[in-house]
Amino acid sequence: MSLQDIKQKTAEDETLKQLNEIIETGAWPNPVPVELQPYNRCAKELCTYDRLLLRGHRIVLPREMVRQALQIGHETHQGVVRTKQYLRSKFYCPNMDLDVERLIRNCSACVLNQPLHEDQPLQPLELPPRPWTKIGMDLVGPIQNQYILTVIDHYTSFPEAVVISDISSATVVTELTNIFSRFGYPLEAVTDNVRQFVGQVLESFLKSCGIKHIRASPYFPQSNGKVESPSLDMEIRTQTSLHHIFQIPTSILSKWKKNWSHQQVSRYLH
Ligand SMILES: [Zn+2]
Incomplete structure (x- = not known):
């Protein structure tokens, strides 16, 4: 023009x-x-x-x-x-x-290029005493009509991520049950204030598991010097804005998790 x-x-x-x-x-x-x-x-x-x-x-x-x-x-x-x-x-x-x-x-x-939590300042996180005592939970999406539930251990930065097709509290609870059945219950779960993390269903679920729910600034691993993995949503945003190519969630998930072998996880958790 x-x-x-x-x-x-x-x-x-x-x-x-x-x-x-x-x-x-x-x-x-x-x-x-x-x-x-x-x-x-x-x-x-x-x-x-x-x-x-x-x-x-x-x-x-x-x-x-x-x-x-x-x-x-x-x-x-x-x-x-x-x-x-x-x-x-x-x-x-x-x-x-x-x-x-x-x-x-x-x-x-x-x-994907829009900041998710524009008004909330990033806060460095205090390191918990041992692995899987404090986790951060977040929802990313929609991406091709799907969402990604991410759970990150604050101590090790070990990430768990599940692709889900809806973000109802019931679905989130089901996926968290699966994750906790493999790694045990943490003592504390940090979330931001998105609707799925605020509702009574999740609140009751966490209480029944003996998990203290902390609503805080969103968990950005890059704000914590101990954590090396990039956060999932940052990864997706970077790839999208750099290449203008829509990456399918599974390919990003596998890249994101590639450095974590089962042995490493076992070493941290047992
Ligand atoms: Zn656009």
Whole structure:
């Protein structure tokens, strides 16, 4: 998309042709036609410059070119808010925000690029006295309509991860039961405040297992100097943003867990 393209399409666009004439003469039709009303509302900001229409410092984009601009703005998968900000800083076209929302709403890469816990500060975690006394639990997704339940031992950073198709409390409890049946009950479980970790079902389950539930800042292993494994969601985000390729969860899981042999786990847990 070049300035020359925009100038040419502006000259061909019926609405912008009318708008150009109005700006030149300063005379708005009465009543103002529907298609010109959004421009009429910002009439004082409009001007022409070298065959371009400008609203302030932004280029008024012909409707035909909006899709092209959207594709450029969406190249780095920054999500709805940032893509809107980027496009608004350069272009104006009525309803452009709606176009951004329609395009990006279902983009998995954009979803993965959004910070999960923007308002919560990262906090380094105190090392527990021994393995599997304190665990962190988190849910990642949706990714291709699936979720990943992650459980990380705070002492060893040993990760457990299960792909689940729904995130009801009942499913989470079932998967936690499986994990605890293999490794035993921890004393404490740290979660953030996502709905599945707040409900009565999980609360009762943890209580019945004698596990203290701590709701805290999300567990980010990289904030703890003792922990070396990258967190799962960071791994997915990095891969997605770097390569623009959607990685299937199982391939990431196997990579994430590759350094953990059964012997290592046994050594830590027994
Ligand atoms: Zn995207």
